[in-house]
Amino acid sequence: MGSALASDDNHKFNLALESGDRDSASGKSMQMWADLIREKSDGRMKVNIFYQGELGGQQELFDQLVKGNIDMMLTWPQTSYDERLGVNYIPYLTLGWDDALKAYGEGGWLKEIFGPLYKDIGLKYFGPYPEGFGGVATKGKYATSYDQAVEQGLKVRSAPVFPLPQTVQAMGFQAVPIDWNEVYTSIQTGVVDGDSSNVIYWDYEYFRDQLDYYVHTKHNFSSYALLMNDDTWEELDAFDQAIIEDAAQQVINKQFVDAKIEDEKWIKKAQEAGMKYIEPSAEDMQVWVKKVREEVWPIAEESLGKEIMDEIRANASVPK
Incomplete structure (x- = not known):
């Protein structure tokens, strides 16, 4: 200043x-x-x-x-x-x-x-x-790649905020938009297999008696x-x-x-309590990043406009 x-x-x-x-x-x-x-x-x-x-x-x-x-x-x-x-x-x-x-x-x-x-x-x-970076927390089974998510038929809760459901869907999961106060019951009754897009704190602190795995997909910041x-x-x-x-x-x-x-x-606390914390391989992450960007970013451009999306494409992180 x-x-x-x-x-x-x-x-x-x-x-x-x-x-x-x-x-x-x-x-x-x-x-x-x-x-x-x-x-x-x-x-x-x-x-x-x-x-x-x-x-x-x-x-x-x-x-x-x-x-x-x-x-x-x-x-x-x-x-x-x-x-x-x-x-x-x-x-x-x-x-x-x-x-x-x-x-x-x-x-x-x-x-x-x-x-x-x-x-x-x-x-x-x-x-x-x-x-922090969000992930996908699930009960009984998990997926660390697009193919696994499709094969497992995993249904996960998504916050009903564009484009989070579209993102989770593009990752191979079945996205089910559910408000926060209904998540626990939805997991407990089998409506969904887990939660998505939260940092591990929320899934551990609120649903740890229901969830077994946390895959750190890092699809949202x-x-x-x-x-x-x-x-x-x-x-x-x-x-x-x-x-x-x-x-x-x-x-x-x-x-x-x-x-x-x-x-x-909280990652350490979750692991100590028995939740399995998993980081996808670099190869699987690259597939997810490529697929999600190809499918979701063009949809986002309709709301954000070409100028902003061009700036995003020019500056977004490069997968390693």
């Missing part, structure tokens, strides 16, 4: 989380953001934090952020204002943590796509708050967005903008490290 003159302005901001309480990882991260802003501004800027459920649901909060009734928010990208924000859910954009950091980090190619999209709906995008109402942002002088943006970047960089460590911790 450059070298701006110090500011004398005082500000109070309301920051909302769509999920996570005060003691959650996201809650602690938002407290860190608020603390950094207060400290770097010598107390001139204060941030009031509202946790999950305190101000409303996900879509309601996003609406209030766009209107400026909420100043800042940590949320999943909402496609209700612009379908192009669905770029966050495009499969196999990045294939590892290093690639994800390069894509989403400061000056990263994917961050450069997100910024203007959020700007168009009146929001300032600071960057992603990553959770799960991340929230750190946002601010753009009118509120533009009213700030350059000095205060720099404080807020630098603090946000510290939170994001820390979360990239913490999320990887947290994911590795």
Whole structure:
């Protein structure tokens, strides 16, 4: 943000989380953001934090952020204002943590796509708050390749968010869109053989008595967005903008490290509890990446547009 003159302005901001309480990882991260802003501004800027459920649901909060009734928010990208924000859910954009950091980090190619999209709906995008790479967790049988998934006839739950069902289907599984609160019963009664697209934490913590295997397909990179109402942002002088943006970047960089460590911790916990953790071979991953990109990316282009998809094709990770 450059070298701006110090500011004398005082500000109070309301920051909302769509999920996570005060003691959650996201809650602690938002407290860190608020603390950094207060400290770097010598107390001139204060941030009031509202946790999950305190101000409303996900879509309601996003609406209030766009209107400026909420100043800042940590949320999943909402496609209700612009379908192009669905770029966050495009499969196999990045294939590892290093690639994800390069894509989403400061000056990263994917961050450069997100910024203007959020700007168009009146929001300032600071960057992603990553959770990790998703996989496929199943009961009784598993698949580490497209052919195995087809042969086994594996039915797995998918979040009903485009293009996750289409992605799982292209991987050879039978995708069954099911809301989160129905997943346990669906696995228990055999409606599906398992769950998909979550980091192992969710499958271990919520369904470990039902699931036997976790195959780390890494077909999606799960991340929230750190946002601010753009009118509120533009009213700030350059000095205060720099404080807020630098603090946000510290939170994001820390979360990239913490999320990887947290994911590795839960992988170990799941293994210790008897869940078998499996990484597909490089050859099988290459087949999945190629097939999913060939089938799902053209569908996504209908919503995202050719310009964005051309950028994705030019910069997406190369399978090794």
